[in-house]
Amino acid sequence: MTGRLAGRTAIVTGAASGIGRETALVFAREGAAVLAVDRDADGLAETVAQGEELAVFAIDLTERGAAAAVFAACAAELGPPDTVANIAGAAGDRGIEHSTDEDLDRYVELNLGITFRMCREAVAVLGEGGSIVNTSSAVALTGMRGTAPYSAAKAAISGLARQLAADHGRRGIRVNAVAPGLIRTPATAERIDAGVFDETVTRSRPLARVGTPRDVANAFAFLASDDAAFITGVTLPVCGGWTTTRFRG
Ligand SMILES: NC(=O)c1ccc[n+]([C@@H]2O[C@H](COP(=O)([O-])OP(=O)(O)OC[C@H]3O[C@@H](n4cnc5c(N)ncnc54)[C@H](O)[C@@H]3O)[C@@H](O)[C@H]2O)c1
Numbered sequence: 001m002t003g004r005l006a007g008r009t010a011i012v013t014g015a016a017s018g019i020g021r022e023t024a025l026v027f028a029r030e031g032a033a034v035l036a037v038d039r040d041a042d043g044l045a046e047t048v049a050q051g052e053e054l055a056v057f058a059i060d061l062t063e064r065g066a067a068a069a070v071f072a073a074c075a076a077e078l079g080p081p082d083t084v085a086n087i088a089g090a091a092g093d094r095g096i097e098h099s100t101d102e103d104l105d106r107y108v109e110l111n112l113g114i115t116f117r118m119c120r121e122a123v124a125v126l127g128e129g130g131s132i133v134n135t136s137s138a139v140a141l142t143g144m145r146g147t148a149p150y151s152a153a154k155a156a157i158s159g160l161a162r163q164l165a166a167d168h169g170r171r172g173i174r175v176n177a178v179a180p181g182l183i184r185t186p187a188t189a190e191r192i193d194a195g196v197f198d199e200t201v202t203r204s205r206p207l208a209r210v211g212t213p214r215d216v217a218n219a220f221a222f223l224a225s226d227d228a229a230f231i232t233g234v235t236l237p238v239c240g241g242w243t244t245t246r247f248r249g
Contacts, residue, residue: 004225006031009081011074013061013118014088015054016043018185019135022213023085023220028052030221035074035081037061038088061088061114067121083224084122086115086134091187092150099149107149111135112156119164119175128172133223134161136179138239144200154179158235165233174232176223181239183211206247207240 010027014020015036024036024047034054038044041058048054057073059066074081090110094103115134122132139147140154157177164175182201184192191197192210202208219238222228237243 001026001029001031003031004227005083005221008032008083008224009035009074009078010083010085010224011035011037011070011081011118012085012087013037013070013114014086014135015047015056016040018187019180019183019213019216020085020087021047021050022217023087024054025050025052026214026217026221027083027085027224028054030225032083033078035070035078037070061118062109067114067117070118071121071125080125081122082126082130084118084126084132085220085224086118086132087220088114089135089154090150091137091147093147094149095146096148104149108153108156111150111153112160115157116160119160123164123168123173126168126171126173129226130171130173131224131228132161132164132173132175133220134175134177136161136177136235138179138181138237138243141179141235141237141243161235162233169232174223174228176228176232177235178216178219178223179235179237179239179243180216181205181211181237181242183213183216185213201242204247205240205242206245209240211238211240 010032012024015024016038028034036054036056039060044056055077092107136158137154139151161177
């Protein structure tokens with residue numbers, strides 16, 4: 001680790017599991033003071049047990065007022081944040097023909113809704129040098145059969161990054177997104193092991209392996225840091241070439 005987040009104060013959501021947990025740990029190793037946020041208090045305790053110094057805040061981000069409460073907790077525990085990684089989210093595997101209004105509301109809320117409200121708090125607090133990194137998905141960039149509400153919500157998160165980059169760039173705030181491909185986490189492990197993605201994803205891209213949370217956490221750390229000081233409004237795929245190639249092995 002290079003200490004590229006030294007002196008920063010970061011909020012990382014989704015930090016009780018998978019990509020969010022690894023990102024909170026990498027941010028701490030890179031020198032940031034980190035508030036790890038998730039609705040899963042036990043999972044947050046497991047993240048802390050990995051040995052990095054982290055402050056934690058357990059809250060369901062779908063609750064009204066939750067985003068404001070997260071920023072207040074950060075200010076109280078660590079000081080005002082300058083870096084926000086919005087990683088909490090949940091995938092859905094339904095095509096539009098099987099998606100009820102409730103499915104649509106759920107996946108829009110769990111992905112776009114909580115990210116939108118965290119960003120609204122963030123732009124009110126962040127100043128020059130501030131950085132927001134949100135979580136889109138490879139499926140938002142390419143489309144994939146059978147995941148309409150989730151994919152549409154993640155595409156909106158890429159749009160939000162572009163929009164907020166335009167709105168807040170003159171204030172020195174950068175806003176980007178990371179689009180993970182297939183990453184082994186508790187959300188995907190069972191389906192990966194069952195071979196669900198073998199044909200469509202793993203064998204059909206140049207880097208023929210499943211990604212790791214560390215692959216994605218490293219991208220979050222890069223985009224959050226001053227190493228990415230001239231990068232804003234982008235969605236960075238971290239997908240082994242899934243979104244960028246048509247590969248025939
Ligand atoms: N794993 C993949 O292949 C993959 C691919 C593309 C995008 N993503 C995205 O990456 C992010 C992390 O995914 P993951 O695979 O690590 O999943 P995960 O299920 O392992 O972790 C998600 C975390 O978010 C938390 N969370 C969900 N809703 C919340 C809420 N309302 N309030 C507070 N916390 C909440 C969960 O408790 C959990 O700890 C998600 O946004 C997901 O959509 C994952």
